[in-house]
Amino acid sequence: MEINIAACQIEVKPGHPDQNFEKIRSRVSEAKKNGDDIVIFPEMAVPGYIIGDEWENSAFINDCMSYNKRIAELSEGLVIVWGSVDADKQKVGEDGRIRKFNTAFTAQNGKIISRVCKTLHPDYREFDDDRHFYSSRKLAQDRGMSVRDYIQPLTVDINGEERKIGVSLCEDMWSDDYSIHPIEILLDNGAEFIINISCSPWTWRKNDKRHRVVRQRLQAQKAPFVYVNNTGVQNNGKNIFLFDGGTTIYNRDGSLRDMCREYRDDVIRTTLFSSRTDVIKRPVLSHERDQEELLSGLIYGLRKFFELIRASKAVIGMSGGVDSSLSSYLVSKALGAENVYGVNMPSEFNSDITKSLARRMAETLRLNYAIVPIQDVYEYSVEQLEQTEFTRLDASGVKKMLELSSVDKENIQSRDRGSRILAGIASALDAVFINNGNKSEVATGYTTLYGDVNGAVAPIADLYKTQVYDLCTYINSVEKKQIFPDELFDIPASAELSAEQDIEKGEGDPFAYEYHDKLLRAFIEWRLDPEDILKGYTDGSLSDTLGMDRNFLSEYFASDSLFVEDLERIWRLYKINYFKRIQAPPIIAVSKRAFGFDLRESQLGVYYTQNYKEMKRKLLGGD
Template identity: 65%
Template sequence: MDLNIAACQIEVSPGHPDENTRKIIRHIEEAKAKGDDIVVFPEMAVPGYIIGDEWQNKAFVTDCYRYNEQIVESSEGIVVVWGNVDINKDAAGEDGRIRKLNTAFAAQNGKMVGKFHKTLHPNYREFEDDRHFYSARKLSADKDIAIEDFLQPLQVDINGEQRTIGITLCEDMWSDDYAADPIQILLSKGAECIINISCSPWTWRKNDKRHRVVKDRLKNHSAPLIYVNNIGIQNNGKNVYLFDGDTTVYNPNGSVRKVAEDYKEEVLRVPLNGDHQEGQKKPALSANKDNEELLEGLIYGIQQFFELINASKVVIGISGGVDSSLSAYLLCRALGADNVYAVNMPSKFNSDITKGLAQELAETLHLNYAIVPIQKAFDYTVQQFENTEFTRLDGSGQTTELPLNSLVRENIQARDRGSRIIAGIASALGAVFVNNGNKSETATGYATIYGDINGALAPIADLYKTEVYDLCRHINSIEDENIFPDKLFDIPASAELSDKQNIENGEGDPFVYPYHDQLLKAFIEFRLDPEDILSYYRDGSLEEKLGIEPGLVSQIFDSHQDFIKDLEHTWTLFKTNYFKRIQSPPIIVVSKRAFGFDLRESQIGVHFTHRYGEIKEKLLKEI
């Protein structure tokens, strides 16, 4: 007999169990009306998942648990599976607080019929399960029961027939690096299908990897698998995570049968009978597909973030460069051009080219536009500082003047734009403001704290400079007209803060982005050390390992000495500018590792390993 399952891809509002429970109950009633046998909701569908140390708020946790009562009461005539926190008031967690468990609950006919605790706890990137929750593995160890005996499928009567359902939570499916394999355990105990409830953020090509993982999990025991994920955004204070849903029903052979639409609330209704069903092809991987998902995710994340902070209007600085141009486009798509206020703030260092590009973009996007020059304010500040003298008040008469080198003058301009004009205009409009910093700048500290490191959100701070250019080109390819003029791609990237950054003379940022972006990605996403980089360079595999265009390294560096000098300089910038990153606004996460609490950094300064020194010494002797 068919088993009719409704997989509910809902938007989960983190920290609002009342809203989430009302939504769950509405879907339960709809499932009953449609004759579904089982209705399934995502992991932590009641409280939300990524809510930081709100998990240590006993009153909140207890309140979330109480909402189970309403869901159980609604289960008359149907099996309901949902995610919530379970609590054991008689036992403590390893933090000494009330014991909490990340749990899938099952109810039927007004009674709780099963609880299934998460077995595998992820403790990498943004995940902190062991910080807050007790796992099934720990429970089984406490009871001196092997995990293979501890995990049991749900046994439930549906329409007079006994059904055996395996229920797992998120990481339980990603078991390659763990000693236990919950899906295999449940299938070996006769589970006729597997339900996996998840709260799984979108990251680059993760969905394709999941399809491959599921196929591998089902290769020894064929059974349908239903993956139920939520949509929305959740955050840990520094990182905003996108939840695309992508709820999927898999055939017994692991092929994809049905997939929910990204970022949309949707219910997948499928009858399961254990037979192979016709399915759909997985989307082919490509750079174009990557950019489609990236663009959709960024726009969705901005929309959701502004709803979260109850804001609708935004102020942004627009220079005519590629970063501010992309940010302005994303904000217009997410919030509507009528809610976007773009300000061009030229000084004498800004070229007619970029001022013209800023005006042209504003006209193309039909946003609100103003020009507020900063030259007079900059000159006044410089004059003030030049006339400022500190006197040591110890009777010595010692004085100190303020030396205004080029960097100080550049920072004065950035802070005047960000802290005075943008922040002031946002306050006057009752709006919030955002910055335009990209990941390359954030990684190297090529930005001014309290100047262009400010605002409520950093929309593109998880995109390297080369990725910013790629996404702009993709946008031009899908729009009816070019949003970004060709000239934008021809001029050098430049902060235009001094005569040394004059784009009309071909001068710009002190980076070769096609090289340095890949180097930074190696440091950040893949946690490589200068020792690894220098080793690859020595054996000639650097470009292949890092995905750098062949021949580019020899074009940039004339000698081993030049390469080593640049490597050490870039590593030093990366390691010494953490203080800027930690003070930056929240970042929308789109990469494999974003700055914030996705990449846990510490201010430890710069270190080069013994082996790095040995390789360096040998290379320099070859000169």
Template identity: 55%
Template sequence: MTLNKKLKIALAQIDIIAGRPDLNTKKIISAIENAKKEGDELIVFSEMAVPGYLLGDEWESNSYVKDCFAYNEDIKCATQGIVAIWGNVDIDSSKRNEDGRIRKYNAAFVAQNGEYVGKSPIHKTLLPKYREFDDARHFYSLRKEAEENGTKTEKLIEPVEVQINGECRKLGVILCEDMWSDDYSVNPIEILLSKNAELLVNLSCSPWTWRKNNKRHSVVRSRIEKHPAYFIYANNVGIQNNGKNIFLYDGNSSIYNPDGTLLKVATDYKEEIIRTTLFDEETRSIPNLKVSDARDREELYAALIYGIRRFFENLPNKKVVLGLSGGIDSALSAALLAQALGPENVYAINMPSQYNSKTTKDIAQGLAQNLGIHYASISIQNSYENTIKEIEATEFVQLDGSNTKTELIFSALNRENIQSRDRGSRILAGVASILNAVFVNNGNKTETALGYATLYGDVNGALAPIADLYKQEVYELARFINRKKELIPKAIFMIPASAELSENHNVDEGKGDPILYPYHDKLVRAFVEFRLDPEDILRYYKNGELSQICKCEKDLIDSYFPTAACFIADLEHKWRIYKINYFKRIQAPPIIAVSKRAFGFDLRESQNGFHFTREYLKLKEEILGQ
């Protein structure tokens, strides 16, 4: 039965610094003291607010885990006169995890007047083990506890009862994944509501991804549709870097009315405390922002700027060096870096060879001028020619008595790679060292997937800021940046995308990369994000469904591949190079994750080579036989 007693709550959206429980605890205690001064009766923080969440195997350090756990005492002592709920690791030293290490739980702690309340701590019921999440690797779940104790999970899921102003309030406290229960056998929210929880509190540490918040709004509404209740979603801001991916936390902490409408939402990417009074007679709501392509670009731009800025906060200084070719990828990278770090911290270098056109050199300089960044041009022609000369003059002799000789002759591809490595490993790395800066690479997701990048040339640096954007998305975001003022020269949109590494890449003659980006972007997305393989793709193609599945115009596919044989040849070629170029991706710098699946630890790849299933070969035979 819903109480009429009003409840003043505060939702603290704090910037969690992964690996720094000392700093995070200071923020939590400071927010609690602020809430008490404001007269709040309940304050809520996010999941793993003390230690951070994406810590990798730092969770295997008993010293670190025990240190994080000990900070609970500091927070608990600060709860005189208020109820506080926060996320941290819980430990049970008397038991062991299945890996033989100390038993750990992803937990929510509830304290009031310096004491834990009810059955606190509350252990996470559902542990995600997909994408970047590794809960099941490190923590013990409530479901396993139930199994271990020979009882049903439902019996261990109970509302927390707290006394506020003489009233007993039943709080349904859950952690992140406990809300996303569609693919599990247990629905924690349904259980809590069936046990008369009057308020649901979800502690999350949930990274920003494409349209995630809109999806969450829908999920929350569905969870409370049959049993209306206030719903508090507490998320953090900041970044967490697992070594291969930088995940962005936008916050977007929200308070929902019992009918699923939004009551209050915190500002994205900002430390903020939002507060309101629940269970009053006044009904208030704010509109849910509508999904649109324009909003997608706004959010993507804000996310990348935030990610770059926060990444550089962990470095000794903000200076960054990048290659500026006059192409769209480096143009977008430069524009993002200039906005995030300030133009005074960006050093762009155009590194032409005989194959670089005046067109792209002029574009590069014009872009640098528009952005107000530092600019220089360093030709690689002499060093390129000298490298070719020295290596081709070299002769290997096998010293086994046979005196077998091996000459070194460059292929066209070898010559292209020499240029790329000279730019990245010699010039960019050298200049960055002199400036006490770091350098970044400009690779996009499509080229990263298909191996259209040179190891130690394009594939290097401290950060890959746009490596989770497909080529068409790069163009779209560049146009978005130009919406008010032309920062990226319009000429860049008029020339083909080109590496300019040979005469076959002459942009003035309309020659460009050997990738059909409008289609291959979608094919790569099918491989990476949809987890489809050639068997799936070919079946959709045969059934006339491929354009719908990949969201690519059928006329475009037909124009690129007028026959089934052409389509199949391209599919097999792209599958091969996608699978065999993993060795480049694993050596790439951290990627800012913004899609539904980013390369790095978000997508666990193995160097297995390529394989075509028997069903694929059968489909291929049927189609070509027709």
């Protein structure tokens, strides 16, 4: 017999069960009018998922559980499946608090008829399931049962006929790296079709991988598969995670039957077990598709983050460089150009080229724009500090005058721009100001604390410098007019904070981004050590490992000693600048490892393994 399904992709507001309940109630009402048999909502659709240690707030847990009862009361005449938190108040979890479960609830005829808690708990990247929740694996162990016997499909009466439904949650389908495979177990135990409710953030090409995973899960036993995900953004304080949805109905063989639109509330209505089998094409993977997803995700994330903090206006420093230009574009798309205030803050070191580019960018985007020079204040600050004299108050009378280095003077300019001008303007406009830093700068500490380490959000801090250029190129290719002028790509990347950073003389940042970005990605996202890099260099495989031109290393590094010196320079910068990253603003996570509480760092200092030291000794000679 056919079953009418409504797969509801909704925006989940983390920490706001009242708003989420109203969305669920509205969709259930629509499903009843439509004659749907089963209406399905995402994982943690009531409380939200990534809410940090709010999971330790007992009053909040009780509140969410009361909404579970209210959802069940809506289930007269149909079956509702939704995700929320459940608790056993008579037992204690491994965190010493009431035992909580990440649960898929099923209700029918006004009552909850099933509670299925998550079997596989992700504890990588941003996920902390075992910190907060008790799994079905542990429940099976408590009851002296095997997991295979414990995981059973739900039997539900639909239109007078008993049907067996395999209900699962998110990670339960991503079981390749686990010893337990819940989807296969449900199918072995008689499930006629699978429902997987998820709260799964967007990552690079994740949807394509999910399509492959579902096909793999259905290889041995064919069955329809319903995947329901949410939209919106959720955060753990330091990282803003994007939820694109991607709700999908799969045919018995894992082919795509229907798919929701990205980043919007949507509903798929379909009939399972009908004689008709629709098939849609999988989206074709390409660099252009990757850039399209990246661009739409960043704009969506910014818009939703500003909604979250209840801000509508942004102030942004516009230097005329590529980073501030891209950030200005993204913020204007997210908030509307009329709500963006661009500020150019030149000193004697800023060239006419970049000052002109900043104004042209503001004109192209039609932003509010102002020029606030910093030269006079900069000179006053330098003079004031250089006239500062310290006297030791121990009767010795020792005096010391401050002496400012070139770097000190560069940092004064950066701090004046961020801490004084941008912060002051934002306060006056009842706005927030934006951080323009990219991932290459954040990784190496090529930033000034309290200067350009500032702001409410960092739109491009999960993009390496080369990715910034790539995205600008893509935007130019899809816009009806050229947004980013050719000169922006031609001038060297430079902070323009001293005479030694004169772009008109070809001077710029102390990095070869085409190489150093790949090296940093190896450290950050692939978790490689200098030992791995040096091994690849000595055996000739490093170019392939990093994915770059084989001739670059030999052309860029004139000797083995220069390669090692540069490797240790980048590793040292990466390891010692964690203190800046932890004080940086929230980042929109778009990579496989974003700084913050996605990549969890400790201040450990610089260390080289014994193997590294031995390889270095053999390569360079010496004792």
